[in-house]
Amino acid sequence: MNLNITFRHMEHTPALDTLIREKSERFMKWFGENTKVHWICWREGIDHCSEVTVNSGHDKYFAKAHADDLYKTFDLIIQKIQNQMK
Helix, strand or coil, X not given: CEEEEEEECCCCCHHHHHHHHHHXXXXXXXXCCCCEXXXXXXXXXXXXXXXXXXXXXXXXXXXXXXXXXXXXHHHHHHHHHHHHHC
């Protein structure tokens, strides 16, 4: 899996990096080892935002989430990608 993580207007901490890597492991299980994943995390006022682009070669998925907690956005994105797969 090729993982790229970008943080805008916020600090890139090892804990966030580890959590994003763990969440991204699901994409590798679903789409295979040649999956490319790009996460972008940022703040808009008091909201935390995340978006992810998953490219598995033949399929491309995109999800974006806003919440009061950055960790919630990760779970929302996973749910959105799962819904797109159905």
